[in-house]
Amino acid sequence: PRIAIRMGCFHSTSKDEPQRSDSPTVVKREMEEPVKKFDRSHYMFTDRQNETLVKYPGDLNGQQFMINKCENCDIWILDNTATVSIDKTTNCRIYLGPCESSLFFRNCSDLKVIAACQQFRTRDCTNCDFMLFCMTAPIIEASDSMRFTCFNFSYFSLTKQMDSAGLDPFTNCWYDIYDFNKGSKPHWSFITPPPLSGNEWMVPPTSDEEGKITAEFDQSIPCPIPFSVGEAEKGRDSTCCAIVPRSMAESLLTISAKLEKVRVD
Numbered sequence: 001p002r003i004a005i006r007m008g009c010f011h012s013t014s015k016d017e018p019q020r021s022d023s024p025t026v027v028k029r030e031m032e033e034p035v036k037k038f039d040r041s042h043y044m045f046t047d048r049q050n051e052t053l054v055k056y057p058g059d060l061n062g063q064q065f066m067i068n069k070c071e072n073c074d075i076w077i078l079d080n081t082a083t084v085s086i087d088k089t090t091n092c093r094i095y096l097g098p099c100e101s102s103l104f105f106r107n108c109s110d111l112k113v114i115a116a117c118q119q120f121r122t123r124d125c126t127n128c129d130f131m132l133f134c135m136t137a138p139i140i141e142a143s144d145s146m147r148f149t150c151f152n153f154s155y156f157s158l159t160k161q162m163d164s165a166g167l168d169p170f171t172n173c174w175y176d177i178y179d180f181n182k183g184s185k186p187h188w189s190f191i192t193p194p195p196l197s198g199n200e201w202m203v204p205p206t207s208d209e210e211g212k213i214t215a216e217f218d219q220s221i222p223c224p225i226p227f228s229v230g231e232a233e234k235g236r237d238s239t240c241c242a243i244v245p246r247s248m249a250e251s252l253l254t255i256s257a258k259l260e261k262v263r264v265d
Contacts, residue, residue, distance in 0.1 A: 050071070054205055057157040064081065080165040093113075098162045102117065102118065102120070103115055108128060109126045110128070112129045119134070121139045135167060146188040148188065150225075152196070152197050154221045154223040172228055175190070
């Protein structure tokens with residue numbers, strides 16, 4: 001090996017050892033990605049007529065959404081949201097994906113709505129049908145001819161969106177309507193018989209964006225929300241089926257046998 005003298009110190013170097021450069025290292029500063037400007041128009045449908053309007057899964061990601069002054073439209077919000085307000089909208093078919101907080105309808109008429117939410121409220125609305133999942137008692141105020149039935153609809157992303165919005169599919173109070181202006185004349189009623197599914201109200205849009213709609217609407221996907229009748233069928237003499245874990249089955253059969261024996265005796 002060669003002996004090299006640098007800065008008054010002795011050290012050995014090898015021919016194969018790369019020579020150190022005394023030139024300063026230039027560090028290039030990477031350009032930072034520009035922050036995307038918030039586009040408010042992306043989170044609303046306003047002043048639209050005779051159109052099919054769609055927000056696809058992943059378009060909103062839990063943000064607030066607004067529908068305002070729409071007429072004769074098919075509106076699909078196929079994503080979870082924070083809150084949704086619908087104002088001055090008439091003669092529309094609306095699907096609203098899982099909403100973490102509240103849906104608020106104001107000054108609307110002649111709507112068919114399929115929706116899942118934490119809280120639900122209408123004010124100054126008339127002649128509207130709702131296929132509803134709601135974790136708290138729905139509230140109507142200064143509204144008339146409101147009709148309700150249980151949520152019965154499905155698509156591929158619905159279960160994941162319910163979870164993202166914090167909605168428990170087994171806690172559905174759609175039937176427990178609270179009327180702020182309750183009087184001698186009822187302002188709401190149940191839809192009987194209920195539709196077999198939401199497809200009777202809304203047909204999935206035929207326009208597709210890179211196959212997103214086709215992938216979402218596989219009719220073999222069951223609805224993650226159990227269908228319930230609430231108070232709508234109270235007093236009806238019918239047979240029902242209960243599914244219980246195997247670990248509970250023997251205990252329930254034993255209790256049932258004892259009750260039957262007491263009844264006979």
